[in-house]
Amino acid sequence: MSARAIWKGVLVAGKERVPVKLYSAVADRSVHFRLLHRTDKAPVRQVLVNPGTGKPVPYADSLRAWQADDGRRVLLTDDDLATVNPDKSRDIELLSALPLGAIDHRWYDRPYYLGPDGDDRSDLDALATALERDNREGLARWVMRDKEYLGALRVHEGHPMLVTLRHREQVVSQTALSAPGGAALDRRELDMSKQLIGMLETHFDPGEYQDEYRQRVMDLIDTKRRGGKVRKAPPKRRRASSDLTRALEASLKQR
Amino acid sequence: MAKKKRGGPAGPRPFWSGTLAFGLVSLPVGLFPAHRSKPVSLHMVDAKGTRLARRYVCSKDGKPLEWDQLIRGYPVEKDRFVTVTDKELDALAPEKSQEIDLKRFVPVEELDPMRFERAYFLTPEKGATKAYRLLARAMETTGRAGVATFVMRGKEYLVALLSQGGILRAETLRFEDELRTPADVGLGDPGSPATAAVKRFQSALKPLRAERLDEAALEDRESQRLIKLARRKLKAGEDVLGKKRKRGARKTGSGASSSPPDLLETLKRSLKEGLEPQEPAPGKKSASKKTASKKTARKKTARGKTAGKEAALSEESREALYRRAQARDLPGRSRMSKQELVDALSE
Numbered sequence: 001m002s003a004r005a006i007w008k009g010v011l012v013a014g015k016e017r018v019p020v021k022l023y024s025a026v027a028d029r030s031v032h033f034r035l036l037h038r039t040d041k042a043p044v045r046q047v048l049v050n051p052g053t054g055k056p057v058p059y060a061d062s063l064r065a066w067q068a069d070d071g072r073r074v075l076l077t078d079d080d081l082a083t084v085n086p087d088k089s090r091d092i093e094l095l096s097a098l099p100l101g102a103i104d105h106r107w108y109d110r111p112y113y114l115g116p117d118g119d120d121r122s123d124l125d126a127l128a129t130a131l132e133r134d135n136r137e138g139l140a141r142w143v144m145r146d147k148e149y150l151g152a153l154r155v156h157e158g159h160p161m162l163v164t165l166r167h168r169e170q171v172v173s174q175t176a177l178s179a180p181g182g183a184a185l186d187r188r189e190l191d192m193s194k195q196l197i198g199m200l201e202t203h204f205d206p207g208e209y210q211d212e213y214r215q216r217v218m219d220l221i222d223t224k225r226r227g228g229k230v231r232k233a234p235p236k237r238r239r240a241s242s243d244l245t246r247a248l249e250a251s252l253k254q255r
Numbered sequence: 256m257a258k259k260k261r262g263g264p265a266g267p268r269p270f271w272s273g274t275l276a277f278g279l280v281s282l283p284v285g286l287f288p289a290h291r292s293k294p295v296s297l298h299m300v301d302a303k304g305t306r307l308a309r310r311y312v313c314s315k316d317g318k319p320l321e322w323d324q325l326i327r328g329y330p331v332e333k334d335r336f337v338t339v340t341d342k343e344l345d346a347l348a349p350e351k352s353q354e355i356d357l358k359r360f361v362p363v364e365e366l367d368p369m370r371f372e373r374a375y376f377l378t379p380e381k382g383a384t385k386a387y388r389l390l391a392r393a394m395e396t397t398g399r400a401g402v403a404t405f406v407m408r409g410k411e412y413l414v415a416l417l418s419q420g421g422i423l424r425a426e427t428l429r430f431e432d433e434l435r436t437p438a439d440v441g442l443g444d445p446g447s448p449a450t451a452a453v454k455r456f457q458s459a460l461k462p463l464r465a466e467r468l469d470e471a472a473l474e475d476r477e478s479q480r481l482i483k484l485a486r487r488k489l490k491a492g493e494d495v496l497g498k499k500r501k502r503g504a505r506k507t508g509s510g511a512s513s514s515p516p517d518l519l520e521t522l523k524r525s526l527k528e529g530l531e532p533q534e535p536a537p538g539k540k541s542a543s544k545k546t547a548s549k550k551t552a553r554k555k556t557a558r559g560k561t562a563g564k565e566a567a568l569s570e571e572s573r574e575a576l577y578r579r580a581q582a583r584d585l586p587g588r589s590r591m592s593k594q595e596l597v598d599a600l601s602e
Contacts, residue, residue: 003440014459023440025369029433030410033327035311036336042315043336044325050301051308054319057301064297065304066485071500073304074485074493076297084480095472096465103468105368105426106289113435115442125445126452130460133453138463139472148477156369158445159437163369167475169294176519177376179421180384180526185392193393196278197360201399204361206370206431209404213411216347217339221329224337230346240382241280244389251278 007144008117011127011153011160013094018124019117020092022144025161026110031217085146092142092162094153100135103152107165112151114160128155192248199252267521270375271407275390275416276356282379282386286407286425287522289374292576295478296593304496341409348406355425357401357416366400366415370428377416377423378525387423394418408579422526576600 005021012018035044048057064081065073116124131137131153138153140162151162220230241247269285276282299307311320328336345352379387394401394416401416413428488494576596 003435013456014462016456016459023435023442025435025440026429027433027435027439029430031329033329033339034336035325036328036338037313037315037320038324038326040313040315041326041328041336041338042313043328044311044320045314046309047312048299048307049310049319050305052305056310057307061301062299062307063302065300065306065496066295066297066481068485068489071497072489073298073300073496074488075300075304075496076481076485076488077494080484080488081481084477084484086477094460094463096469097460097463098465098468102466105371106374107473108368108371111369111434113437113440113442115440121443122446122448122452123456126448127456128445129448129453130456134457134460136460136464138460139468141472150473154369157437159442161369165473166290167293167478168470168473169475169478170290170292172289172291172376172519172522174289174376174419174422174424177422177522177526179391180379180388182384182388185385185389189389190393193277193389194397197393197397197399200278200358200360202359202361204365204402206428209402209413209430211404211411211413211430211432213348213351213406217344220343220347221331221337221339224339225331230343239281240283240380241386242382244280244386247280248278251280254279 005115006112009090009092009142009144011092011094011114011140013127013138016123016127018127020114020124020160021117022162023113023115024110025113025156029211029214031214031221086143086148088146089143092140092151094138094140096139097131097134097136098139100137100154103137103139103165106171108152109164109166111156111161111163113156114162124160125158128158128160131155131160186245189244189248192245192252196248196251269378272380273352273405274354275377276354277386277390277401280386280390282383282390283381284383284387284423285378285380285525286375287378287525289376289424292593293478294475295481300496344409348411351404351411352406355403355405355414355416357403359402360394360397360399361402363398363400363417366428370434371415372427372429374424374426376522376526377425378522388421391418391421391423394423395421 003023005023007022009020009022010017011020036042037044048059048062049055050057064076066076067073114124115121132155140151140153142149142151150165150167152165154161154163223230267287270288271286273284274281275284301307311325312318313320326338326340328338331337377387395418400418402414403416404411404413406412413430415426415428417424417426576593579600580596
């Protein structure tokens with residue numbers, strides 16, 4: 001099964017130009033509900049209204065405004081917004097080649113595979129191999145549907161991949177925070193904690209973890225569809241362990 | 256819609272609050288988003304500059320609806336839905352929606368970065384600071400990440416618990432079936448490229464080499480242009496609507512008017528002192544159960560409560576609001592600014 005490309009562009013690295021197609025590497029598995037009117041079970045729709053008069057306003061007649069800190073609003077026309085949009089382009093420009101890992105994963109947003117635009121994937125393979133040999137990842141910038149994106153150009157299972165990045169303003173810097181402090185940690189408790197981690201240690205096997213909840217939601221829907229009964233149990237919450245040493249000792253013994 | 260100052264010292268509430276289980280050690284924690292919304296958000300107004308609100312109407316009779324008149328439905332065939340209540344959804348995973356049970360620890364470097372989705376800072380709640388510090392230290396010195404699954408706001412997450420500089424972060428990971436393989440999207444196997452071609456690309460990459468990420472490259476240039484344009488028009492008196500707010504003009508540090516101004520403060524404080532455990536919402540609900548604020552909304556039948564709810568929503572990140580909107584299937588949500596989401600959700 002092949003998926004449809006979401007966009008076409010040209011990867012530009014210095015003088016090299018490689019026509020590419022972007023494919024989402026993420027599959028949406030969420031259960032999507034509709035909102036319904038409780039009494040007649042008809043789906044609802046959203047309308048814009050003037051809250052003073054309660055009168056609906058067609059979406060096409062709505063305008064965008066920016067609010068200043070002092071409460072005043074500035075109307076932004078379509079022309080205004082168009083001037084703010086980045087220039088249209090198909091180029092995915094490689095800005096820099098960084099040591100692998102220089103882009104912390106906290107910047108990462110969504111991964112996309114790069115496939116060849118056409119049948120010839122030799123340039124893409126050469127690019128992937130070049131990145132791998134140099135132990136580097138690229139930083140790229142491009143404009144897709146009037147929006148500017150930044151991405152990390154990496155290699156995944158031999159395929160070049162672009163992972164879109166969050167903007168600087170969107171990541172809360174950890175350096176602004178200070179860790180919880182207090183008296184020196186108890187050496188014995190620390191040793192026991194490390195020991196417990198050691199006992200629970202394993203390799204990361206992604207296949208081991210399933211979204212069971214999603215399945216239960218689907219089962220619930222199925223049960224209700226067939227007119228079956230469902231249970232409603234109230235959850236309860238655990239309290240903080242007051243005696244850490246004892247809790248750790250007991251945990252170690254249990255295993 | 257009136258903006259009311261919210262009372263109480265709490266500041267932004269945790270996105271989720273529950274218990275971290277490490278062996279038999281229970282550690283109540285709060286999760287705060289480590290990401291925030293875009294630095295600029297636009298309002299929707301009519302030609303006179305009146306801020307517009309969103310309302311739900313029934314698609315059958317066109318009548319405007321309040322929150323307590325809505326219910327979630329899953330489409331089973333054309334125009335037929337199975338309705339599901341929040342209570343029923345919560346009851347599906349009573350333990351997992353309360354607890355992150357760290358049953359596995361793995362080497363940090365084994366986690367493929369393309370799995371990472373979203374990050375949250377963990378703060379200890381009252382009485383949990385010591386256990387928090389202990390776990391953070393033990394994980395950091397062993398270079399291990401905790402892995403678990405848990406349920407937050409109606410969705411199960413695979414999560415990696417990472418420790419850095421004495422602070423714990425929970426980072427959600429994509430499940431295996433949420434990631435496509437190259438074969439899934441129809442990509443053929445990579446071939447072995449000619450040495451000359453590889454060399455060509457290596458020399459194309461060479462002049463681009465840099466040793467560190469220049470974070471200035473990550474600035475949101477679009478938002479910056481938008482703010483600049485809006486400020487210029489404001490100064491020139493072009494298309495300016497409304498009057499200056501007289502007193503108490505809200506100061507929003509660094510012009511980031513859409514990010515909760517005191518998230519950082521709350522984080523700092525709660526890392527330092529340990530937050531009071533969240534009081535269960537009206538009725539006997541735990542904090543983690545306030546899925547999409549729906550049930551709280553249902554409880555609050557008094558009209559005056561909306562302002563408080565709006566203020567509470569304003570404290571959340573756009574992402575958090577977007578998820579609520581997603582859970583409620585608000586149309587046009589991806590185009591909505593943070594404020595628009597707040598408006599749409601608080602109706």
